Amino acid sequence: MQVTVEIYRQDAETGASRFDTFIREVDPKDRVLDVMMEIKDQDDGSIAFRKSCGHGVCGSDAMMINGINRLACQTLIQDLKGSLIRIEPLKGLKVLRDLIVDMDPFLASLQKVTPYFIPKTTAPVREQKQSIAERQIFDDTTKCIMCGACTSSCPSYWSNGEYLGPATFVKAHRFIFDSRDGGDAERIEALDDRDGLWRCHSIFNCTDACPRDIKITQAISELKRYIVARR
Amino acid sequence: MILHTLFEQCLKHEVRFFNEFYVLDMMVDDTACHGVVAYELATGEVQVFQAKAVFFGTGGYGRVFSITSNAHALTGDGMAMAFRRGLPLEDMEFVQFHPTGLRKLGILVSEAARGEGGILRNREDLDNIGSGKDGFMAAVAPTVKDLAPRDMVSRAIYNEIQAGRGIEGSGDTGSDYVYLDLVHLGADVINTKLPDISHFARKYLAVEPITEPIPVQPTAHYAMGGLPTDLDGRVLRDSKNTPVNGLYAAGEVACVSVHGANRLGTNSLVDIVVFGRRAGRDMTRYLKTAELGHIDPEPDAFIRGEIDRLQKGGGQENVATLRIEMQKVMMSRSGVYRNEENLTIARNTILELRERYRQVGVGDQSPYYNTELVEAIELGFLLDVAWTIAESALQRTESRGAHSRVDYPDRDDENWLKHTFITMAGENEVRFDFKPVSITKFQPKPRVY
Structure with missing residues (x-):
């Protein structure tokens, strides 16, 4: 299936922010983290986000996905029930760059x-x-x-x-x-x-x-x- | 639980953390280790930490392979740093593949599943799902069946796949898989005794283990090899047990070696709980008399040069392309089964990739939270570690534990009852030394189950 991925970007120095949009062909069972890594590998290496274990143990890839806080590695595309995926940093914590917040x-x-x-x-x-x-x-x-x-x-x-x-x-x-x-x-x-x-x-x-x-x-x-x- | 307890105790003892500093190099000379060079993710600054003693708990290198249970961060950094600085790595040919990783993802479905009675099934066995009847392991290990050691079960799964009995029947060990059947255990056992495993299956594969079998395939899980250490976690600089003063390691990065050629389930805790503690104790003893050593005027010159080349060198090679090529060749040719032809191809491919790595370019020019740069540096570590694995596996012409050579299927104690020490001897050259195996209670014998 085709999805539209909107990723929040924020410049580390100026604080200027925008959304970058990527159109991807994905499997409904793909995980949001995998799709993000593919975008980073193939389209734009400068997207900054944290990740480590990739299966819900380390907790470093918590972010807001379609308005709800969740781990990108634990969220399947099919969980989102739609073809628009909007990825934003956690709220209430200062954004340092893109999806990376000050913990x-x-x-x-x-x-x-x-x-x-x-x-x-x-x-x-x-x-x-x-x-x-x-x-x-x-x-x-x-x-x-x-x-x-x-x-x-x-x-x-x-x-x-x-x-x-x-x-x-x-x-x-x-x-x-x-x-x-x-x-x-x-x-x-x-x-x-x-x-x-x-x-x-x-x-x-x-x-x-x-x-x-x-x-x-x-x-x-x-x-x-x-x-x-x-x- | 252990990780969180350690973190809490560090808070209690007011340990100072340097969060998101990536150690990229170590300062080591002919006698001792004098500190590390680190990259600060938040600022892009390279920092030199001069120290009387250094402890590495940097973990393994699962990301060398395309299917792994390991975190993205497990890129063999500690091992590669030591190797580049002329220190040996021990027993790098011994890589444990856990038989039951979630299909494609490699996420671990632990032994608990088969411990509770889970059964592996191939495509000819689909009618038996939920019956509790024996699966293909009964013929491989008649007494322990599905509870045979990890290496044997991994090989048995590859045998089934190669014989066309994988669930897809494609014969391709890279993509085909088998089923782990828990259905006969019932909802109660699955939910109360296997909560993590059932959570993983539901969450990641959308498979309900109470009613459906779980697709699994072998996954790169654990490095038996690593930085050679003694029983007090002191890193050794040669096969004659000469320690590098002030350099300690424990956990998967280290090779004590308590696991020999093949680790038993849960014994990785021995590495961290027992040898981590012993290393810490010895370190405190050492620090009482140690003094700061002499360091080069520019200990960070090499790392600064690397960062400069990656960011400003104009290289056209892509990090992800090289990483995927490395992972594929290591999984298919230096993985569960090995032979001379495949290992030679793996070694040569890795040497070519190391050459191409010189031309890698990073697009992101920002000094702040530049994760693209960090991934490029990690790829350099991965390639060096992959090289040591392929070379060590190529020279060991026998099968022992997790190292299974199709062209040398038997254990050969006469020639190979010894540890491998691999050292860098030139840009594309390695040197081997060996150390006798210390055997106490348990003599090696054929493993028949």
């Missing part, structure tokens, strides 16, 4: 919730066991690949870059509900704040955008309830 604020937000395991006691000499049931409580949020699709789909984040954003809550959830972790106090200080959990209005954009199908809005509600119950 530094995203990573800085993550740092605010102490995003690493804090043992309850002094460092254990043996492994700390956990039951299947205990693991299930936070299993969903361990699946995050930090692609940024959720945070950059959130209207609350668009309007206020100080807001921690859904990806940071997912990381906090992963540790707060881990039976072996004892770092609640530090994390809750950042979460229980007007730029923390309470700026979430349960819009569900993040849940829809997540390429790992993490129930992000649910995880955020669990965090809110946990914090209220502790008061």
Whole structure:
């Protein structure tokens, strides 16, 4: 089938932007990333975008495809239900060039919730066991690949870059509900704040955008309830 | 999970990251490594990092082949850099092809699928889909059947395809495929025990594994060879175990070698978890007394020259054209099955492509986020690594583990119970040295299943 691919371009120095249009013959089962790489190889090598693993594990090719944040490597042409493919950078993060956005604020937000395991006691000499049931409580949020699709789909984040954003809550959830972790106090200080959990209005954009199908809005509600119950 | 845990622990310990800096060269002399030269993607600047010690965790080179489970970033950079600086690479002929990559895409369908009872089927076996009856592997490995080692299953799939029993019946191992049948396992097992695999099949092939078999073909998966290291991750400069002071490697880039000629499933974790740790420990010990060494006045001259040539040299060769030619010739002639004729063609083609690489031109002149330039540089690394694979495979006139020579089908312990060390000896010349294999508990024996 023939598709029209419109790719957002932005000059790194001047910030001038435009859409470049490419007409391609594709298989409906081709992936958007493959089509983009073919365009880069054959038509215009200067199109800048990130990619690495090519199968939804590394999270580096999150972008807005036909208005929805998704991974280019996980999106088949037939998923788009039409012959027009419009590819834009993630919203709410500064565009550095074409489809490449500045991920530094995203990573800085993550740092605010102490995003690493804090043992309850002094460092254990043996492994700390956990039951299947205990693991299930936070299993969903361990699946995050930090692609940024959720945070950059959130209207609350668009309007206020100080807001921690859904990806940071997912990381906090992963540790707060881990039976072996004892770092609640530090994390809750950042979460229980007007730029923390309470700026979430349960819009569900993040849940829809997540390429790992993490129930992000649910995880955020669990965090809110946990914090209220502790008061 | 391991990757994210490592990242989190790095944040905890305030490790400073240089994100999107591409290491393109290493500074190494007759005694030690003194740092690296890197290209900063954001600015286009070439930066020199002088260091007392350097650790390479740069991964493998799956992108040498047209079908691979590896990330686009796995272009053999670390190995090629060392090779260009005169260091040897060990056992480059041993490349593992995993039998079950998703058709065309190479994305890995892990052993878990056959571990749970998945069965490989050819075109004569289509009526048995969903029955749970034996497939073609029962004749190849009567006791373990579909759970035979990766190299054997990959060869068995190629045999089926070459005999016209692939699903298309074309006989072409480049495009034909077989089926991985999970249907008889039922929805529960498939959804709860094989969530990633079923997700991949649904997402990428629009195949529903509960009701349909999954099209698979062997995919380049893992490099057994790489930078020779000792048990503390110290990179060795020769077959006599002389370390390069201050240079460490672990993971797929390194060859310890715990895997010998053929890695077992999950043992890549040994490379990262055990030897990564050992290398780190030895590095801290080394750093206590190490001092900054002497470096050239212009350690970045070579890389600056390369970038200049690629961007401003007016070369007419296209990166993608060369890359695709390399991947095809390596997959078809230096892949699952090999022989002298094919390997000679592969080697000669790679040498020609290396020649043509001198004429590659990059259109993008911007210094900012110039991914076209990075891909051109990566192609240079890939071609050098491909060269070492083809040369090493050509000289090993036996079959051992993942290295399968049709013209030398047997293992030959008398002549070949040794590791290959390949070193660059000239623009188009290599030199070989060998190191005895250290055997402890397990004596080599015929693999019969």
